[in-house]
Amino acid sequence: RARLGAPPASLVIHAAGPFQQTESCPVLEASIRNGCGAYLDVCDDADHTLRAKTEFHDAAREAGLSAVVSTGxxxxxxxxxxxxxxxxxxxxxxxxxxxxxxxxxxxxxxxx
Structure with a gap:
């Protein structure tokens, strides 16, 4: 979206998955990269949740993104x-x- 000149989304709700046994958090990463205001996912995988919290916390904070992960x-x-x-x-x-x-x-x- 950002490359097309569209404004970033105010809120991204990631309910599509997959979350289990994944090595990355692509929707969270895209939300940070594209300047979204808030991100929420329904992940229930402990490794994915830990990765989202540890690897992307600082980047999300710097981008001004409020991220709520593992809401279920x-x-x-x-x-x-x-x-x-x-x-x-x-x-x-x-x-x-x-x-x-x-x-x-x-x-x-x-x-x-």
Whole structure:
């Protein structure tokens, strides 16, 4: 984007991965290089998280990038989805309250 003359993104949310067993943090690196304001990822791999924090902390700080790594999807995002469903989620009965909510999910990496 920067080479095309487009302004940098205010916020980069990296939820695509892969994070497990990777040797680099390319989206974080690009966020620093392109002058983004903030970066957030959902990484759940300890080595990747450590690499992001140790190898890129100083560069992110110098670039003015607020980086929040390893925020996770489950239970974070799953709790938001549950709250949304309990609040009605387009229900024809918006004033009713949930007594029980059950759902299942399959994760192949980030979460679980």
């Amino acid at each position: 999807v489950y239970p974070g995002l799953s709790n938001v989805m549950a709250a949304y469903m309990c609040r009605g989620a387009g229900s024809p009965f918006p004033d009713s309250s949930a007594e029980k909510l059950r759902y299942s999910y399959f994760t192949a990496g980030s979460g679980g």
